[in-house]
Amino acid sequence: MSAINLVDINQKLSAEEFSDDDFEQYHRFSETDGKILRRLMAPGPVLLRGPRGSGKSAYMREAHKIIRESRGTVVSVYISLRYFPLIISRSENYLGTLIPYVGRHIEDEFKNLGFSVDLKISSIEDINGVLNNLCVKFDKRLVIFFDDVAHIGREISLAGFFDFFRTISSSTVSCKASIYPGVTKFGSRFDLYSDATVVEAQRDERSRDFSSFFRELIEVRHPGLMDRCEARLQPLIPMLIGRAVLGNIRAFNAFCEELAEKGDRITVYTVADALKWLASGYLYPALEELQTKLGAYTPMLDTAEKIAPVFFDECGRKRVNSMLVHRDNVQRLGKIFEILEYTGLIAKREASRSLSKSGSGRGPRYALSLGPLFEQVPGGTLSYELIEELTRISVLNSEMVEYSPSSFLSQYDCPTPEEDESLDVIDLPIEKLKAGTALPYGLTQIMIDSLKEYGWRKISDIAPLSVNELRAVPNIGKAKAERIKSAVEQAIWM
Numbered sequence: 001m002s003a004i005n006l007v008d009i010n011q012k013l014s015a016e017e018f019s020d021d022d023f024e025q026y027h028r029f030s031e032t033d034g035k036i037l038r039r040l041m042a043p044g045p046v047l048l049r050g051p052r053g054s055g056k057s058a059y060m061r062e063a064h065k066i067i068r069e070s071r072g073t074v075v076s077v078y079i080s081l082r083y084f085p086l087i088i089s090r091s092e093n094y095l096g097t098l099i100p101y102v103g104r105h106i107e108d109e110f111k112n113l114g115f116s117v118d119l120k121i122s123s124i125e126d127i128n129g130v131l132n133n134l135c136v137k138f139d140k141r142l143v144i145f146f147d148d149v150a151h152i153g154r155e156i157s158l159a160g161f162f163d164f165f166r167t168i169s170s171s172t173v174s175c176k177a178s179i180y181p182g183v184t185k186f187g188s189r190f191d192l193y194s195d196a197t198v199v200e201a202q203r204d205e206r207s208r209d210f211s212s213f214f215r216e217l218i219e220v221r222h223p224g225l226m227d228r229c230e231a232r233l234q235p236l237i238p239m240l241i242g243r244a245v246l247g248n249i250r251a252f253n254a255f256c257e258e259l260a261e262k263g264d265r266i267t268v269y270t271v272a273d274a275l276k277w278l279a280s281g282y283l284y285p286a287l288e289e290l291q292t293k294l295g296a297y298t299p300m301l302d303t304a305e306k307i308a309p310v311f312f313d314e315c316g317r318k319r320v321n322s323m324l325v326h327r328d329n330v331q332r333l334g335k336i337f338e339i340l341e342y343t344g345l346i347a348k349r350e351a352s353r354s355l356s357k358s359g360s361g362r363g364p365r366y367a368l369s370l371g372p373l374f375e376q377v378p379g380g381t382l383s384y385e386l387i388e389e390l391t392r393i394s395v396l397n398s399e400m401v402e403y404s405p406s407s408f409l410s411q412y413d414c415p416t417p418e419e420d421e422s423l424d425v426i427d428l429p430i431e432k433l434k435a436g437t438a439l440p441y442g443l444t445q446i447m448i449d450s451l452k453e454y455g456w457r458k459i460s461d462i463a464p465l466s467v468n469e470l471r472a473v474p475n476i477g478k479a480k481a482e483r484i485k486s487a488v489e490q491a492i493w494m
Helices: 007-009 020-026 031-041 056-070 095-112 125-136 155-168 211-221 237-244 250-259 268-292 300-317 325-333 334-343 371-375 382-392 445-453 478-492
Strands: 044-048 074-080 141-147 174-180 199-201 322-325 345-349 365-368 401-403
Touching: 020 056, 020 211, 031 044, 031 056, 031 199, 031 211, 044 056, 044 141, 044 237, 056 074, 056 125, 056 141, 074 095, 095 125, 095 141, 095 155, 125 141, 125 155, 141 300, 155 174, 174 334, 199 401, 211 237, 211 371, 237 268, 237 382, 268 300, 268 334, 268 371, 268 382, 300 322, 300 334, 300 365, 300 401, 322 325, 325 334, 334 345, 365 371, 371 382, 445 478
Parallel strands: 044 174, 044 199, 074 141, 141 174, 322 401
Antiparallel strands: 322 365, 345 365
C-alpha cells in the first residue's frame, strides 16, 4: 500500500474531504472507538465534542457508513456544513437557507434507497410534521449527522442552529452534531446537558488499544516510517507519538511528516527535534492562529497564552505529564481551559479527582502534550528513560502537578465574550494566505500576485468562489485553484 499522496495530505485535512474509497483505505477505528460509534448510531440527540483533528468527522462518517450498509430500519443522512455558504454572512436569520438545504439532503438519501419522496419544507414550524410523516410512511427512523457545525457562521448564528437542532429532534428523528470545546455558543433556549447527550471525541492513552491503534495508523498513513526507526525505538514509537499529540489525528499526521523529513534514520535525537517542532512549529502557532477566528471569545486568548507556558514549565521541570486543577479554578476559567483543549495543548481525562498535596477539594485531571512539555524538561536531552517517564499513565498524585485555589491561577479571571464580534479573518488581505507556520499548506507569492492582479484583495473576495470560478484567473489551473480553495478553508475554518 502506498503512502497518501502529498496533494491529498495537503488538501484533505478533514475526513469529510476523502472519497468513500479513500476514507475506507486511510481510516481505522479501534475497539474503544466502537463505543463512540454505537452512541452516535443510537436513538436520541447527541453532541460529539472534541478539538480540531480529534476525529469527529471520521466518527460521523463511519457511523453513517455502518447505518447505510446495514440496510435496516434506519435511514442515515450525513450533512457537512463546512461548505455551507454562511461564513461571511452578517445575517442572524439563516434558517430560510438551512431548512431547504437539510431537506434536499434528506430527500436525496431516501431517493437513493428507492423511495419516491418530494419534501415540501418551508419553515421550522412545519419541519417536524413533515419528517415524522416521512418516517411513519416508510417505517423508518431518521438519523441526521450535522458535521462541522461551528463552520456555519459567526457565534451569534449558532444559537439559531441549536434551536433548529432541538426542534427537529423527536422519537423518529435523531440529530447528531459535532462541536468544539470552548468556542460554541448554544443560545438561551438550548441546554447542553438536558437537550442532548454529550460524547467526547478523544483517544485516551489509558485505553488498552491506544498503542496498537497508532501502530496501525502509522502503517496505513506513513508506511515505512517504523522501519526507519532504530530497533530499540520501534516498539515505543506508536505510544510516544500518540501520547505526544494527546491522541489527535491531525497533529499525529503532522508529527509523522516532520519525522519523515528528518533523515533516513530515526533516532531518539530525531524524535527530540520533532517534539520541539510540535511545540514551536505546530501547537503554539495554532493558539496564535485563533486570534482571527474566535470572534466573541478572542479576549480570552491573552489569558490562555499566559497560563499555558506556566503549566508546561512547572510540569516539565518536575518531569510529569499530567496536572490536577481544583474545580474552583476550572469553573472560573472554564472557557480558557476549553480553548487550550481545542488547540491540542491539553486534554481533560478524569472529570474529578481529589487534590492532596497542595489543597483540599477535587478537580479534573488534564494530560499535557509532550511537545511543549519536553521543551521545559531540564537538560533538553531525550533518552529512553525520559520517554518512559513522559509516556507514563499517571494514576498517582505524586505523578502530577496540582493547582489549588490559592495557586497562580487565582490571579486570573475569564474575560467577558464580546457580543456580535465578527470573524476578523474574513477581512484580512489575501497575503495572509501565504504558506507559513500557521498555514502550512498556504499559497505561493505567485498565486497571491495572480489573485491581486485579477482585482481580489481580501479573503472575503475569494471565500465564496468555487474552484471553477478561481480557474478563470490567468495562470491558475485546476490544481492551483484547488490549493487556493483549500488555503481559504484552512484560514477560515476552525
